[in-house]
Amino acid sequence: MKVGFLTASLSRRGGGLLNAVSGLAQGLFTGAASVSVFGGRDAHSAADQLHWTGLDVNALEPAGPEFFGYLPLLNGMLRRAELDVLHTHGLWMYPSVAARRWSRSSGRPYLVSPHGMLDPWAVRNARWKKRLAGWAYEHAHLRGAACLHALCAAEAEAIRAYGLRNPVCVIPNGVDLPDRVADEEPPAWASAIPGGAQVLLYLGRLHPKKGLPVLLDGWQLARAEAQSGGWHLVIAGWDQGGHQAELAAQIERAGLQAQVHLVGPQFGAQKAASLERADAFVLPSFSEGLPMTVLEAWAHRLPVLMTPACNLAEGFAAGAALEMAPEPDSIAAALRRGFAMSDAERAAMGEQGRRLVADRFSWPRVAEQLLAVYRWVLGQGPQPDSVRLD
Structure with missing residues (x-):
């Protein structure tokens, strides 16, 4: 054929x-x-x-x-x-x-x-x-x-x-299931993150439908918990229609520059390295078909915070993701839940995601x-x- x-x-x-x-x-x-x-x-x-x-x-x-x-x-x-x-x-x-x-x-x-x-x-x-x-x-x-x-x-x-x-x-x-490489090079942005800090990663287009402005609003509400847990938000992706400048201005207005990092697009080995360096993944989207980035995050054993609009309800059912609405209060609540989890609890969520990908995706x-x-x-x-x- x-x-x-x-x-x-x-x-x-x-x-x-x-x-x-x-x-x-x-x-x-x-x-x-x-x-x-x-x-x-x-x-x-x-x-x-x-x-x-x-x-x-x-x-x-x-x-x-x-x-x-x-x-x-x-x-x-x-x-x-x-x-x-x-x-x-x-x-x-x-x-x-x-x-x-x-x-x-x-x-x-x-x-x-x-x-x-x-x-x-x-x-x-x-x-x-x-x-x-x-x-x-x-x-x-x-x-x-x-x-x-x-x-x-x-x-x-x-x-x-x-x-x-x-x-x-x-x-x-x-999605492909990657193998972990012990001596893999860290992503270029890793030097901007303090040693030992935890990373919540967004990776994808910088576009209004992805809900990044409300993610920043939610982060600001959960700022104290993020700071006490040593969490940083890394926003990686390529700009579409000038949205990156809008996000940068919002970060500056909110005084989040010490915790939130716009690191630009990540492709190939740098993308894989970004997923390996992260401790959790977030997608606050208003609209998706079925997001490849969430599947890739699970393939890399990352726990995920996402909205129902990501159309991956099986992730919630399997205990591989925390659910949130694309609005500041709901995002802040999900962030606080994620920050409060132990490393072992987050690792167990990530393993559930990896298993889900292997079985169904x-x-x-x-x-x-x-x-x-x-x-x-x-x-x-x-x-x-x-x-x-x-």
């Missing part, structure tokens, strides 16, 4: 899509399927090419407005690839147009993974632009899919609430489920248990 993956960006500019799409492509690259990846090239593509090692990757030069991501050579490249099935990742950009055209000309099916982009908060954000894009091309793209891919039950519900009646498969993201397991869906839409197999028709 020849599978095509289509995404607007092949680099870190896609946020969590880089790890999600490349990990899934690597998981599918077995004797049962070959994978060709198509997407836009940008200034970070060369640095991030290791994510795509061993895969057939077609990096295309974009043209026109950046927000649309028009790829002039994409249509011809898709036709020549002779794919059996195409899988688009993400919405609201030119790949949505190209996928629909490819399907109509080839007569072959495609799947769509919104990756949280149909969640209510995400739809409300830049609402008028998305309404225009929906009218122009996105609604046709979504309705024409042989199957829509939700990362969790909550995303499947959001897809239905958007008015879509296609079959929906519910299959989570996956490994890439081989995820790829196996998705391959069954591809066979079904091609008429080569029965309807998988992951597929919902209602």
Whole structure:
């Protein structure tokens, strides 16, 4: 089976899509399927090419407005690839147009993974632009899919609430389970943290939907407990739309510079080192599909503080995460609970997370489920248990 993956960006500019799409492509690259990846090239593509090692990757030069991501050579490249099935990742950009055209000309099916982009908060954000894009091309793209891919039950519900009646498969993201390396180099930011201090890590895009301003408000409320326990908050990630400057100004106004550190983006070995140096992980998000960063934190045995919007309720049930709402008082209460725990209690939470990832979120397991869906839409197999028709 020849599978095509289509995404607007092949680099870190896609946020969590880089790890999600490349990990899934690597998981599918077995004797049962070959994978060709198509997407836009940008200034970070060369640095991030290791994510795509061993895969057939077609990096295309974009043209026109950046927000649309028009790829002039994409249509011809898709036709020549002779794919059996195409899988688009993400919405609201030119790949949505190209996928629909490819399907109509080839007569072959495609799947769509919104990756949280149909969640209510995400739809409300830049609402008028998305309404225009929906009218122009996105609604046709979504309705024409042989199957829509939700990362969790909550995303499947959001897809239905958007008015879509296609079959929906519910299959989570996956993650690799890293081995601990005794002599691993510390992250570059470690020198800014006093020796012996505890680190609560946020790692991801610096974007309003991630809830970082309310995290800072909650940290300020729990400031005394953080200071008595020697806790520091490290915010690692790449800036989107100037949000980093807003966070820096908030930190300065609150006088949190001694405890809160904006350390910039972390990729590759530095990202792994950041997760290894941390003592806990936090994601105060208003909206997610299924966050790769939480799965990666659990894979590194970190206890997690997160909101229900992260759509990983199994983490709360397994005792791998503390629940909080994306508001200052709730975050402060969760922070105080985390600060009050012993090292052994936090380690036990982290082990629960690691076990959860190994059992439910490994890439081989995820790829196996998705391959069954591809066979079904091609008429080569029965309807998988992951597929919902209602």
